[in-house]
Amino acid sequence: MTATRRPNRGPKAAARNRAALIAAARDAFAASGYDASLTDVARAAGVGQGSLYRHFPDRLSLALAVFEDSIAELEALAARPGTTLEEVLALVTEQTIASTTFIRLLSMPPQPDPRILGLRERVGRLLEAGLAEAQRTGRVRPEVTTGDLLLAIGMLALLLTELPTEAERTRAAGRIWRMLRQGIETPPRAGPSA
Template identity: 45%
Template sequence: MTEQPGAEVRRPANQGRKVAARNRAAVIAAAREVFAEQGLTAPLSVIARRARVGQGVLYRHFPDRTALVEAVLEENVRQVEQAAAAESATFAGLLGVLTWHLAESAAFIGLLHVDQVAGRSGLGAHASALSERVQHSLRAHLPADHRLNAKDLELAVAMVSATVTGPTREERERRARDAWRLLGVEVGPVRPFEG
């Protein structure tokens, strides 16, 4: 097909970086959902389809499964840290954010059991550092007179996260709330941090 003389041809504006950032965010969101449904060994092709991107786009952002799991985990940890840094942060509120991430993200549960997940996933030291960042955020808001001390806090989080199973997000959240209640620990509203 030839162009007509004098006809103006308009090309769509190149939105390169904008589209790349959107695609990356879509892949991370899809990975969180698929990992929650199928575990950390879910096919990356399923994640690409859920994100509505080609596998080439997925691999452009995340060259392997480990890189994708790290990105999902980093986002989870960053939200917990942001919640901890908020002026209105309370220990119960932080536990609510943590519980939301537990119910939402199988990868995040694995992170809190870093000794088990690190060897299988290749995350190793990175997973340990992320887990420590979560514990640091929680310890910073642990009241001095709380029934849990700093040492028991790590064990309590691991125990609660181990109970977070079930086919639906609601079931996983219910189980986490029940576990906190059995430990005698008050949890604030279960929701993501919206700073």
């Protein structure tokens, strides 16, 4: 008896499989972090392990594909005229609350993969323009650097990974940014005395 081969559904199936893998990985990373089971990702996407590895040869490739949408969303916001540093940081914070894995990629240990460096550079460029404008208008201290902001975002992500629910992460993110702003923002000037 010969085994019946499933017909090859071609490029359309490959594109659907890739999209399904990204969606499943987004959910898995949000729920379980960067170390989420890739077997579970493939199963949730309705594909085999082989299909997962044909599209994404390693975990980092899959994570970067998942978070490409997040970067694109940040880039679209930053490209809008009049967007402030505060708005960009607010969106980064929302993305971090939804999935701490995204921002943790930015703060991985030294000697990171060049793809992570590229991701950091893209986020850094998004922050630079807003930072320059905030400093020009006196809202942010002149000594604050893009590296300082990336460090603050990394610290935020690290702390939020310890909290199990989105509600807890949202509350903690608000408290963390209130504290960090004290070191970033220019102190208000005293008004005329009465």
